[in-house]
Amino acid sequence: MPKSAFVAIVGPPNVGKSTLLNSYLGMKLSAVSRRAQTTSQNILGILTTKEGQLVFLDTPGLVERKGAVYEFMRTEITTALEDADLVLLMVEPGYEPGENLALFIRSVKKSLILAINKVDNVGDKNLLLPLIERYKDLGLSDIHLISALTGDGLAALLANLFELAPEGEAYYPEDQPTTFPMRFFAAEAIREAVFELYGEEIPHSVFVEIEEYREQNRKKDLVRAVLYVERESQKPIVLGRGGEAIKRLGTRARKKIELLSGRPIFLQLHVKVAKNWRKDEAFVRRAMRPPEKYLSED
Ligand SMILES: Nc1nc2c(ncn2[C@@H]2O[C@H](COP(=O)(O)OP(=O)(O)OP(=O)(O)O)[C@@H](O)[C@H]2O)c(=O)[nH]1
Ligand SMILES: [Mg+2]
Missing domain, CATH: 3.30.300.20 (K homology (KH) domain)
Known part of the structure; x- marks a missing residue:
C-alpha cells in the first residue's frame, strides 16, 4: 500500500524551509533569500516517489510581530498545520528553543519531526549534541541533522517522513509539482x-x-x-x-x-x-x- 501525507514545514524565519522544499522537488518553486520573511504565503509542492506522495506546505517564518501582514502570515501557518498529517519543524544550529517554541511544540497534536538545517556550517556535528538534548527534553524524538543546500541528511529525513505517513493513495497526479497556478x-x-x-x-x-x-x-x-x-x-x-x-x-x-x-x-x-x-x-x-x-x- 502506498503512503500519502500533507507535510507542513514550519519554523523560525530564514532557517531554510523554502530551500528544503526546492531541494526535494528539484525545482525553484519557493522564493529563497538570505533575508528573513521571504516567504509570506504558503507554497504547495508535491513530491511523488515509489513510496508514495508527500504534499509539502512551505510556510512563512514564525514571528510574533503586530500588523496585517504578520497576522496574515500566522493564519497561513495555522492553515498549514490544520491541513497537515505531519509537521516538519525546522531550525538551524544555534537556535535554542525558547518558551514560545516549547509552547508551539506542545500545541502540535500530530507527528512532529525536527530538522536542524545548515549543518554544513558546523565543523563538528558533535557540537550539536547539547542542542539535540534540549529538543529531546521537549519531547521530540525524530531529530535530523540536515543541509538543504548540500543534500546532507535529506534522504534519511525523507525516509522518516514516509515512515510516519499514513497509508493512502496519491492526492495528485505523480508528475504534478504543485496545484498553484x-x-x-x-x-x-x-x-x-x-x-x-x-x-x-x-x-x-x-x-x-x-x-x-x-x-x-x-x-x-x-x-x-x-x-x-x-x-x-x-x-x-x-x-x-x-x-x-x-x-x-x-x-x-x-x-x-x-x-x-x-x-x-x-x-x-x-x-x-x-x-x-x-x-x-x-x-x-x-x-x-x-x-x-x-x-x-x-
Ligand atoms: N549554509 C546553508 N545555508 C542554507 C541552507 N539552507 C538554506 N540556506 C540559506 O539560508 C537562507 C534562507 O533560506 P530560505 O530557504 O529562504 O529560508 P526560509 O526558512 O524559507 O526563510 P523565510 O521564508 O524567511 O521564513 C538563504 O540564504 C539560503 O541559501 C543550508 O543547508 N546551509
Ligand atoms: Mg521561505
Missing part, C-alpha cells in the same frame, strides 16, 4: 528578484500583483505585473535612475519565470503606491488571498 509563481519569482536586487526596507515593502498572465501561441507569453510600494519616496528607488534598476529587475525576473514555465516570456512591470499597504487589513486580505490562489489554471 503559474501566475502565483510569477509573482513569487518577481519578489525573489526584488529581494536579490534591492536593499534596506524595499523588499518587504513591495507587493507584487500579476494583472495579466496570457499564454500566447507564436508569440511570447505576456505577464503584466504591478509592484506596489508603501510610500511615494520608494518609487524612484525601485525605478532607479533612468529606469535602470527596474530594467535589471525585469530581466532577472523574466529569466526566473521562463525557467519555471519553460516558455518565453514578455514581462511588463509597473510601479504603484499603495500607501502603508502592510498595515492595511483590507489590502492584505484582497491582495494576498485571492480566491483563485489555490486553483490551477488547467
Whole structure:
C-alpha cells in the first residue's frame, strides 16, 4: 500500500524551509533569500516517489510581530498545520528553543519531526549534541541533522517522513509539482528578484500583483505585473535612475519565470503606491488571498 501525507514545514524565519522544499522537488518553486520573511504565503509542492506522495506546505517564518501582514502570515501557518498529517519543524544550529517554541511544540497534536538545517556550517556535528538534548527534553524524538543546500541528511529525513505517513493513495497526479497556478509563481519569482536586487526596507515593502498572465501561441507569453510600494519616496528607488534598476529587475525576473514555465516570456512591470499597504487589513486580505490562489489554471 502506498503512503500519502500533507507535510507542513514550519519554523523560525530564514532557517531554510523554502530551500528544503526546492531541494526535494528539484525545482525553484519557493522564493529563497538570505533575508528573513521571504516567504509570506504558503507554497504547495508535491513530491511523488515509489513510496508514495508527500504534499509539502512551505510556510512563512514564525514571528510574533503586530500588523496585517504578520497576522496574515500566522493564519497561513495555522492553515498549514490544520491541513497537515505531519509537521516538519525546522531550525538551524544555534537556535535554542525558547518558551514560545516549547509552547508551539506542545500545541502540535500530530507527528512532529525536527530538522536542524545548515549543518554544513558546523565543523563538528558533535557540537550539536547539547542542542539535540534540549529538543529531546521537549519531547521530540525524530531529530535530523540536515543541509538543504548540500543534500546532507535529506534522504534519511525523507525516509522518516514516509515512515510516519499514513497509508493512502496519491492526492495528485505523480508528475504534478504543485496545484498553484503559474501566475502565483510569477509573482513569487518577481519578489525573489526584488529581494536579490534591492536593499534596506524595499523588499518587504513591495507587493507584487500579476494583472495579466496570457499564454500566447507564436508569440511570447505576456505577464503584466504591478509592484506596489508603501510610500511615494520608494518609487524612484525601485525605478532607479533612468529606469535602470527596474530594467535589471525585469530581466532577472523574466529569466526566473521562463525557467519555471519553460516558455518565453514578455514581462511588463509597473510601479504603484499603495500607501502603508502592510498595515492595511483590507489590502492584505484582497491582495494576498485571492480566491483563485489555490486553483490551477488547467
Ligand atoms: N549554509 C546553508 N545555508 C542554507 C541552507 N539552507 C538554506 N540556506 C540559506 O539560508 C537562507 C534562507 O533560506 P530560505 O530557504 O529562504 O529560508 P526560509 O526558512 O524559507 O526563510 P523565510 O521564508 O524567511 O521564513 C538563504 O540564504 C539560503 O541559501 C543550508 O543547508 N546551509
Ligand atoms: Mg521561505
